[in-house]
Amino acid sequence: MKVQFDSNEKYHSTPGISASGLKAIHKKSVYHFLNQKPFESSAMALGTAVHCAMLEPELYYKDFHVMPKIDRRTKAGKEQFEIEQKKSEGKKLVAFDDHQKITKILDNFRNHDLAQKYCKGEIELSHYSKLEGLDVRVRPDCLNRVEGFISDVKTCQDNAPIAFRRDVYKYGYHLQAAFYMDICGVDSFKFIAVETNYPFSVEVYTLSDEMIEQGRKAYKRAFDDWKIYCDTGIVSGYIWNEFGEDGSLIL
Numbered sequence: 678m679k680v681q682f683d684s685n686e687k688y689h690s691t692p693g694i695s696a697s698g699l700k701a702i703h704k705k706s707v708y709h710f711l712n713q714k715p716f717e718s719s720a721m722a723l724g725t726a727v728h729c730a731m732l733e734p735e736l737y738y739k740d741f742h743v744m745p746k747i748d749r750r751t752k753a754g755k756e757q758f759e760i761e762q763k764k765s766e767g768k769k770l771v772a773f774d775d776h777q778k779i780t781k782i783l784d785n786f787r788n789h790d791l792a793q794k795y796c797k798g799e800i801e802l803s804h805y806s807k808l809e810g811l812d813v814r815v816r817p818d819c820l821n822r823v824e825g826f827i828s829d830v831k832t833c834q835d836n837a838p839i840a841f842r843r844d845v846y847k848y849g850y851h852l853q854a855a856f857y858m859d860i861c862g863v864d865s866f867k868f869i870a871v872e873t874n875y876p877f878s879v880e881v882y883t884l885s886d887e888m889i890e891q892g893r894k895a896y897k898r899a900f901d902d903w904k905i906y907c908d909t910g911i912v913s914g915y916i917w918n919e920f921g922e923d924g925s926l927i928l
């Protein structure tokens with residue numbers, strides 16, 4: 678196991694299958710994973726800023742530039758916008774309204790002792806290892822080997838138990854948890870679910886043993902398909918249980 682501090686960009690450009698890759702194979706196929714295009718959304722950008730503000734607050738204003746409210750219809754507004762654009766060079770932009778949301782999230786986070794506890798440890802360290810001879814990599818939001826836990830911050834529209842449980846299956850969070858636990862040799866995984874809507878609630882979740890085992894089976898099945906591709910070059914289609922003699926999928 679190689680552990681090091683590197684940039685998010687370097688981590689994602691390093692060879693080796695990650696939890697994100699395995700989730701893509703689990704939800705779709707090796708073919709879809711190999712052909713996926715880079716994707717960025719406003720929700721993802723907000724999530725990145727929330728991660729930084731919660732886990733590495735000292736870097737928030739260093740890495741992000743908060744764009745003030747500007748009326749760009751006016752001459753003064755246009756000039757001010759150009760000034761702010763120059764100030765933001767080398768940084769990621771955060772809209773004023775998003776910054777207001779982050780401020781309220783941080784207020785709730787600071788008043789949530791359990792969430793605070795599970796955000797103390799080694800932050801955003803890259804871990805590179807081998808699984809069945811293949812390169813794998815994980816980058817936990819927070820890893821605390823003294824207390825024996827990994828934690829991950831997830832932004833969401835609704836962090837109520839039923840809603841977040843639905844997100845776990847929808848986005849493969851259980852797969853991620855099991856994969857991280859197995860690669861890092863840690864037995865406890867916590868999710869800090871953060872609402873990006875009013876009232877910007879913060880909640881801590883532990884997945885049941887049954888859900889973790891489901892996630893473990895999911896990542897191992899996806900990894901098997903990935904290994905077949907690495908060993909033979911065969912690009913598999915959808916993971917499915919039943920196929921007809923002609924190769925069609927049986928529903």
